[in-house]
Amino acid sequence: MSSARYRKPYPASPTPTLRSSPPDTRARDELYPDEVGEHPFLGVLRNVILILVINFLLSYYITSSFFWNYDFRLLRLRYLLFVLLKTLHKAKVPQLTKSVLLHVLPQSSPMFTSTFFTFAFPQNFSDATLALYNGSNPALPIYVGLNGSVYDVTDNSRTYGSGGPYNHFAGRDAARAFVTGCFATDLTHDLRGLDPVAAKSDIAGWKAFFEKSTRYWYVGDVIHEPLLGPPPGECQGPKRYGN
Numbered sequence: 001m002s003s004a005r006y007r008k009p010y011p012a013s014p015t016p017t018l019r020s021s022p023p024d025t026r027a028r029d030e031l032y033p034d035e036v037g038e039h040p041f042l043g044v045l046r047n048v049i050l051i052l053v054i055n056f057l058l059s060y061y062i063t064s065s066f067f068w069n070y071d072f073r074l075l076r077l078r079y080l081l082f083v084l085l086k087t088l089h090k091a092k093v094p095q096l097t098k099s100v101l102l103h104v105l106p107q108s109s110p111m112f113t114s115t116f117f118t119f120a121f122p123q124n125f126s127d128a129t130l131a132l133y134n135g136s137n138p139a140l141p142i143y144v145g146l147n148g149s150v151y152d153v154t155d156n157s158r159t160y161g162s163g164g165p166y167n168h169f170a171g172r173d174a175a176r177a178f179v180t181g182c183f184a185t186d187l188t189h190d191l192r193g194l195d196p197v198a199a200k201s202d203i204a205g206w207k208a209f210f211e212k213s214t215r216y217w218y219v220g221d222v223i224h225e226p227l228l229g230p231p232p233g234e235c236q237g238p239k240r241y242g243n
Contacts, residue, residue, distance in 0.1 A: 134171025135161040145173030155215040182235030192231035
């Protein structure tokens, strides 16, 4: 008989068994830690930051400004600190206000008395008090009064500061000069003798200018003494207008 007749068959392959639990991937996780466990939001955040950095660098390269020459009030550190202190003051927490101020302005810092960090809270000024903020003291901000309203113009010290072309507006309420353009004789808040409709319109326009500017902001009001004596005479000199 042939030997093939008595050849033993090959054993059948064992039936594969299903895993009752997922494979252990701890070894892979240890080898490739950066590929696992990252939240999708982190990737999006990383891309956004990268785009912003490229945008800022490109803007600075082209315009020498990180914001494409756009100017916003909220980009000014003085204004942000002013808003913070004003909010704390309105919340009637003077001790907390003082603590925040002392932490922000360490007395050992040479910037403690600089106009970059010096603020007065929103308040009522007298004419004498307002006169202190005329730009002659570098430790104080520069304020301009306009028909009872007071604005911080420190960020444009070249114009309103000592020696600036419109320094005569600093530390006083010269509403009449804003209406007439006569800087020699009308540096006063006395509007008597002027056309009331035209004066109201001009002052409203100037107030809108200061309030919408990215460099200036409202800080309080000036309370004037009662007007005595005759009103100013009609301006005879050339008229000029500030900015």
